[in-house]
Amino acid sequence: xxxxxxxxxxxxxxxxxxxxxxxxxxxxxxxxxxxxxxxxxxxxxxxxxxxxxxxxxxxxxxxxxxxxxxxxxxxxxxxxxxxxxxxxxxxxxxxxxxxxxxxxxxxxxxxxxxxxxxxxxxxxxxxxxxxxxxxxxxxxxxxxxxxxxxxxxxxxxxxxxxxxxxxxxxxxxxxxxxxxxxxxxxxxxxxxxxxxxxxxxxxxxxxxxxxxxxxxxxxxxxxxxxxxxxxxxxxxxxxxxxxxxxxxxxxxxxxxxxxxxxxxxxxxxxxxxxxxxxxxxxxxxxxxxxxxxxxxxxxxxxxxxxxxxxxxxxxxxxxxxxxxxxxxxxxxxxxxxxxxxxxxxxxxxxxxxxxxxxxxxxxxxxxxxxx
Amino acid sequence: xxxxxxxxxxxxxxxxxxxxxxxxxxxxxxxxxxxxxxxxxxxxxxxxxxxxxxxxxxxxxxxxxxxxxxxxxxxxxxxxxxxxxxxxxxxxxxxxxxxxxxxxxxxxxxxxxxxxxxxxxxxxxxxxxxxxxxxxxxxxxxxxxxxxxxxxxxxxxxxxxxxxxxxxxxxxxxxxxxxxxxxxxxxxxxxxxxxxxxxxxxxxxxxxxxxxxxxxxxxxxxxxxxxxxxxxxxxxxxxxxxxxxxxxxxxxxxxxxxxxxxxxxxxxxxxxxxxxxxxxxxxxxxxxxxxxxxxxxxxxxxxxxxxxxxxxxxxxxxxxxxxxxxxxxxxxxxxxxxxxxxxxxxxxxxxxxxxxxxxxxxxxxxxxxxxxxxxxxxxxxxxxxxxxxxxxxxxxxxxxxxxxxxxxxxxxxxxxxxxxxxxxxxxxxxxxxxxxxxxxxxxxxxxxxxxx
Numbered sequence: 001x002x003x004x005x006x007x008x009x010x011x012x013x014x015x016x017x018x019x020x021x022x023x024x025x026x027x028x029x030x031x032x033x034x035x036x037x038x039x040x041x042x043x044x045x046x047x048x049x050x051x052x053x054x055x056x057x058x059x060x061x062x063x064x065x066x067x068x069x070x071x072x073x074x075x076x077x078x079x080x081x082x083x084x085x086x087x088x089x090x091x092x093x094x095x096x097x098x099x100x101x102x103x104x105x106x107x108x109x110x111x112x113x114x115x116x117x118x119x120x121x122x123x124x125x126x127x128x129x130x131x132x133x134x135x136x137x138x139x140x141x142x143x144x145x146x147x148x149x150x151x152x153x154x155x156x157x158x159x160x161x162x163x164x165x166x167x168x169x170x171x172x173x174x175x176x177x178x179x180x181x182x183x184x185x186x187x188x189x190x191x192x193x194x195x196x197x198x199x200x201x202x203x204x205x206x207x208x209x210x211x212x213x214x215x216x217x218x219x220x221x222x223x224x225x226x227x228x229x230x231x232x233x234x235x236x237x238x239x240x241x242x243x244x245x246x247x248x249x250x251x252x253x254x255x256x257x258x259x260x261x262x263x264x265x266x267x268x269x270x271x272x273x274x275x276x277x278x279x280x281x282x283x284x285x286x287x288x289x290x291x292x293x294x295x296x297x298x299x300x301x302x303x304x305x306x307x308x309x310x311x312x313x314x315x316x317x318x319x320x321x322x323x324x325x326x327x328x329x330x331x332x333x334x335x336x337x338x339x340x341x342x343x344x345x346x347x348x349x350x351x352x353x354x355x356x357x358x359x360x361x362x363x364x365x366x367x368x369x370x371x
Numbered sequence: 372x373x374x375x376x377x378x379x380x381x382x383x384x385x386x387x388x389x390x391x392x393x394x395x396x397x398x399x400x401x402x403x404x405x406x407x408x409x410x411x412x413x414x415x416x417x418x419x420x421x422x423x424x425x426x427x428x429x430x431x432x433x434x435x436x437x438x439x440x441x442x443x444x445x446x447x448x449x450x451x452x453x454x455x456x457x458x459x460x461x462x463x464x465x466x467x468x469x470x471x472x473x474x475x476x477x478x479x480x481x482x483x484x485x486x487x488x489x490x491x492x493x494x495x496x497x498x499x500x501x502x503x504x505x506x507x508x509x510x511x512x513x514x515x516x517x518x519x520x521x522x523x524x525x526x527x528x529x530x531x532x533x534x535x536x537x538x539x540x541x542x543x544x545x546x547x548x549x550x551x552x553x554x555x556x557x558x559x560x561x562x563x564x565x566x567x568x569x570x571x572x573x574x575x576x577x578x579x580x581x582x583x584x585x586x587x588x589x590x591x592x593x594x595x596x597x598x599x600x601x602x603x604x605x606x607x608x609x610x611x612x613x614x615x616x617x618x619x620x621x622x623x624x625x626x627x628x629x630x631x632x633x634x635x636x637x638x639x640x641x642x643x644x645x646x647x648x649x650x651x652x653x654x655x656x657x658x659x660x661x662x663x664x665x666x667x668x669x670x671x672x673x674x675x676x677x678x679x680x681x682x683x684x685x686x687x688x689x690x691x692x693x694x695x696x697x698x699x700x701x702x703x704x705x706x707x708x709x710x711x712x713x714x715x716x717x718x719x720x721x722x723x724x725x726x727x728x729x730x731x732x733x734x735x736x737x738x739x740x741x742x743x744x745x746x747x748x749x750x751x752x753x754x755x756x757x758x759x760x761x762x763x764x765x766x767x768x769x770x771x772x773x774x775x776x777x778x779x780x781x782x783x784x785x786x787x788x789x790x791x792x793x794x795x796x797x798x799x800x801x802x803x804x805x806x807x808x809x810x811x812x813x814x815x816x817x818x819x820x821x822x823x
Binding site: 042148152226 | 457466749762769772773775778779780782811812813816817818819820
């Protein structure tokens with residue numbers, strides 16, 4: 001058996017470990033500094049969305065969408081996935097013009113999942129939407145899932161596939177041994193493996209640096225608001241063309257409001273916290289698009305920390321300074337949906353050095369090699 | 372220096388009194404329409420029951436506190452009907468919501484938190500039926516609304532508040548169907564001696580007991596509550612006596628409470644660390660004997676700083692204000708500080724005995740049936756919580772993430788204590804090892820449109 005290590009117990013680490021452990025011949029150990037799903041994996045909005053993806057991400061996202069529709073076969077649990085659709089509303093004719101241009105661009109690449117709809121259809125899809133909304137882009141079989149449940153399902157599946165998960169192990173160094181393996185130093189001793197995955201989220205660029213590689217990357221702490229339970233009024237997850245919004249009513253009736261409004265991040269303390277100025281802004285947008293939530297009360301707010309490269313796209317690829325180390329991080333607030341497919345791609349890269357999955361746009365070379 | 376006092380119960384009143392005496396004009400924030408606290412809760416204007424009728428043995432204290440409160444209002448920046456729902460310790464700012472609508476920020480140089488306490492509950496089958504409330508809730512209804520929770524309530528729990536509430540209901544014309552105490556007589560007697568540290572309070576407690584007996588209220592000790600029965604409203608309580616005999620007591624309401632827990636969410640958000648106090652079986656924000664928290668400029672007093680009762684609240688409120696004044700190099704009454712320190716020491720001994728005499732029945736909470744709802748807001752059962760433990764939740768915040776316990780309106784303020792007992796038993800560890808639910812803003816629900 002060949003040995004592999006996955007560093008980071010978020011969804012991408014778990015998915016990578018799961019797929020690699022199901023590849024014959026690999027014995028996988030996952031190292032997590034705190035506990036599985038500690039940061040953004042466990043607390044994100046749970047959006048399962050192709051709608052509005054940056055063009056280079058669409059191909060991987062489309063494959064991930066197929067995997068989500070069969071998620072129970074993959075991890076033995078439905079992960080709370082509901083294909084209730086994603087809708088991005090247009091609030092003006094200018095927004096509609098943008099929508100038409102966007103969908104034309106996506107269709108020109110051969111993708112058909114995005115569709116422009118008129119006011120009548122958006123009102124049919126979202127009966128509670130504000131009357132000023134003039135139309136929307138819709139992806140009807142996108143949806144949302146339960147993040148913590150998804151993390152736990154991936155964890156169980158990974159363990160059943162033979163992955164050994166070690167929580168409370170912090171990586172302190174990375175180098176190569178005399179026989180060509182990679183040595184991972186931790187606060188609990190040394191590990192050696194032929195292949196190592198860096199899925200350490202906000203802390204992944206620091207691991208890359210330990211391996212001698214500088215990858216430009218900041219952090220993100222997207223805030224979420226949840227209201228008390230309201231009578232059921234909306235099924236799809238809703239965004240807006242011109243404004244930052246992610247809006248969803250859960251099965252329990254609570255409304256979860258996000259949209260990438262940023263809280264404060266403290267990478268050293270491994271915490272992030274809510275900033276109420278931006279929260280107010282998010283609340284205001286939500287109440288303008290769904291007037292019925294204006295009177296609702298907020299019961300919780302939270303943030304989760306993750307990595308964000310300068311172009312808001314992930315870094316997936318083999319280390320240039322320490323071959324055998326594979327990066328997968330920097331999903332910039334939209335990695336939840338990608339996780340089943342990205343994990344499969346990274347596992348394949350680790351096992352056989354190449355993959356047919358469409359991850360070429362995500363190489364870290366884009367920051368160092370002039371286009 | 373800008374001083375903010377949060378809370379206008381006995382601790383807040385005595386703190387502000389000392390500040391004003393030293394020439395400081397604090398901003399004084401109170402969540403309710405008026406101050407007075409809970410045990411000396413004030414009726415709204417126009418209510419006519421006398422202090423004696425409302426507060427019994429505490430009437431004199433209530434009168435003094437209310438008079439001081441009223442005299443101080445004009446000398447400070449008095450802000451009733453104002454909820455502090457977040458603290459940013461880095462910016463030294465409070466987020467407040469006035470009159471349920473007006474959003475604002477208040478900067479502070481120093482802060483005294485006198486945020487009080489709430490009941491500890493033991494979830495029972497049926498405890499979420501209409502007609503079931505806490506002892507504190509039953510008291511507030513009587514004192515601030517002039518209504519009882521029922522004409523024939525059953526009162527269940529343990530502690531002085533159980534007897535006090537029963538007597539107040541009896542005096543107000545209700546006929547308590549029964550008073551069911553989960554503590555046995557021997558436990559109370561064993562620690563009774565320790566309560567000699569405060570003879571007047573001990574006598575007051577014994578007086579309550581005697582008066583209830585005189586009024587013919589049925590008192591049962593060492594009982595095990597089994598279930599609250601009802602369809603649209605509470606109709607009966609099922610319980611078992613010390614001899615293992617089962618009883619059904621018909622009633623029209625239930626009030627329950629097993630001691631108190633600090634309402635310390637604001638201290639948590641202010642960055643104050645917490646320690647588990649094994650005597651009172653509560654997580655308590657850290658402070659020194661004078662009320663200084665480890666966070667510079669943040670002072671704690673009253674039950675929100677660890678359950679001490681009304682005497683400790685008054686003494687601690689004054690003491691924390693004097694500590695604040697001394698730390699700010701303002702004139703403070705050193706002799707009074709010394710006197711208060713001595714009295715607080717004595718009170719702590721009394722309180723320790725009291726807590727031991729009326730323990731929270733963690734063993735009953737731990738043995739709760741799988742089908743019983745622990746979390747009322749999200750309707751999470753003990754079974755679901757145990758499943759979270761089995762799914763590898765070594766502490767309460769993980770169990771919350773897995774099971775949704777404590778994610779609802781109350782943010783775990785009510786279910787936190789029993790949830791810890793259930794989780795600890797399921798994991799076969801001691802209660803403090805499962806930790807406590809971390810505070811998150813808003814500490815109470817705030818309207819979406821008014822945020823920020």
